[in-house]
Amino acid sequence: MNRKEEKEHLCEVIQPHQETLKLVKQAMSSEKNLLSLAETFNVLADPTRLKIIQALSIKELCVCDLAYLIGVSISAISHQLRLLRHLRLVKFRKEGRMVYYSLADGHIENLLQQGLEHVEE
Amino acid sequence: MNRKEEKEHLCEVIQPHQETLKLVKQAMSSEKNLLSLAETFNVLADPTRLKIIQALSIKELCVCDLAYLIGVSISAISHQLRLLRHLRLVKFRKEGRMVYYSLADGHIENLLQQGLEHVEE
């Protein structure tokens, strides 16, 4: 009747799995870590950002070089760079009216590298 | 005048960066690999899928257990499982009217593990 308390276990086979659930629950990472990890992977889930990160892992580059190299508009690159900047994954250096970007964080570079090894098999 | 050929290098400082661009271009992964890698990371970019994958990396589970464990509806879990199935990342085993899922691919488990190490620091 009261459909408010339906967040209980839904299937009827509670007994056999109760133990398993307890076990798995204990072994799992914290909600906080999992959310944060999902965010990190999300950064790498877009081809443009992936290319930016790989390019910058090779060499410091200006916005225009990145746009040319990757083949998208300067505006699009600039938007992605802003995102990466806010996540503190890239840093920049101004030289006259040009802005040179480079990676600020070794972690993301590692993840990219490890991902590539999986893909290249 | 002819604005069709604007896909050339847009900034004027072509000379100094031409060499750099050639260098970086050579060092970068193929378009195909990068797209495929972005797709892989994309699977891990959603908290629900991340939790499903981690849970299954610990133990085989039925849909209902996953729903209960992760705290989302059975339908939502089932939709995500279909996606993971199509990507051949999970496999399943039917037992009566219940379906037990487990990981089909060690790669994704490795990536998850390596990601966690980065986050947990």
Add this chain to the structure above:
DNA sequence: CATTAATATAAACAGTTGTTCAATTGCTCA
């Protein structure tokens, strides 16, 4: 100082994504 070049930013748009709701399948057991 006016102009032009290199970025940055804002608003808008199309495409995608994850969830919910409702209906359905396939199985078990009485």
Add this chain to the structure above:
DNA sequence: TGAGCAATTGAACAACTGTTTATATTAATG
């Protein structure tokens, strides 16, 4: 066989994302 349950599926919807277009900012250059 038919009632009930686990899981699947399709449609619909809201939220989000990446790009474009247009405009602004800042610095060199003549």
